Amino acid sequence: MKIIRHLTPTGPAHAALQPDGSAREITGDILGDFKVTDRVVKPGKLLAPLVPPNILAIGLNYKKHAEEGGKGVPAQPMLFIKSTNSLQNPGDPIEIPQKMLSTEVDFECELAVVIGRKCKNVTKANALDYVLGYTCANDVSARDWQIKWGGGQFCQGKSFDTFCPLGPVITTRDEIPNPNALGIKTILNGTALQDWNTNDMCFDVPTLIEFLSASKTLLPGTVILTGTPHGVGFARKPPIYLKAGDTVSIVIEKIGTLTNPVVNEKV
Numbered sequence: 703m704k705i706i707r708h709l710t711p712t713g714p715a716h717a718a719l720q721p722d723g724s725a726r727e728i729t730g731d732i733l734g735d736f737k738v739t740d741r742v743v744k745p746g747k748l749l750a751p752l753v754p755p756n757i758l759a760i761g762l763n764y765k766k767h768a769e770e771g772g773k774g775v776p777a778q779p780m781l782f783i784k785s786t787n788s789l790q791n792p793g794d795p796i797e798i799p800q801k802m803l804s805t806e807v808d809f810e811c812e813l814a815v816v817i818g819r820k821c822k823n824v825t826k827a828n829a830l831d832y833v834l835g836y837t838c839a840n841d842v843s844a845r846d847w848q849i850k851w852g853g854g855q856f857c858q859g860k861s862f863d864t865f866c867p868l869g870p871v872i873t874t875r876d877e878i879p880n881p882n883a884l885g886i887k888t889i890l891n892g893t894a895l896q897d898w899n900t901n902d903m904c905f906d907v908p909t910l911i912e913f914l915s916a917s918k919t920l921l922p923g924t925v926i927l928t929g930t931p932h933g934v935g936f937a938r939k940p941p942i943y944l945k946a947g948d949t950v951s952i953v954i955e956k957i958g959t960l961t962n963p964v965v966n967e968k969v
Contacts, residue, residue: 763929898931
């Protein structure tokens with residue numbers, strides 16, 4: 703099933719996309735009991751497919767990306783946090799910070815895992831049972847704030863407003879039995895700059911869920927960003943950073959395409 707969240711006259715609502723391109727109303731809570739009804743709906747403005755209580759992100763989780771950054775593969779998953787204000791809808795703009803003077807805003811295609819029910823101390827063997835589904839994410843990163851000015855931590859450079867586009871759909875886990883066998887791309891202005899496969903993760907999705915749930919309760923709706931493959935902008939020669947007028951798309955097999963324009967922040 704592919705679940706969307708869209709704007710209706712009465713507020714945000716979820717719907718299930720059908721093979722013929724139509725959509726049917728979902729009643730209830732997608733993180734609890736819900737039902738796909740027979741009522742056909744015309745989707746309104748597309749929204750991020752959920753509003754997560756937490757966005758947990760993993761750094762250096764693809765072997766070739768760890769190599770291109772000169773860091774090497776970490777011994778344990780490298781966790782950082784993106785604040786929830788960074789959430790952005792499909793089609794809405796990524797805003798280049800102006801007051802904070804960032805000139806090195808980068809793209810990162812990522813498979814995002816959506817936790818469907820409360821999750822603590824799970825094992826790799828049953829970790830995927832706690833997953834609602836998967837969506838596309840762009841872990842937009844102000845590299846100057848992440849690397850040079852951020853005080854030695856990632857959160858500032860990763861958590862500007864609009865720096866976490868999600869969508870366009872949640873593909874439920876029954877349609878993706880193996881999340882570590884998916885093609886994944888970033889396309890910037892029509893050119894593929896990242897083009898790889900989730901099978902290159904240092905720590906696969908079940909391992910990440912086991913690791914994270916051992917130290918913290920993963921609440922329903924928690925989004926886990928699972929890392930990005932090689933080809934990011936800062937590692938290129940010369941570097942390629944996002945600028946106003948760009949269009950960036952994240953494409954993941956069996957999920958779809960998440961596209962956002964890039965603009966300068968209004969201050």
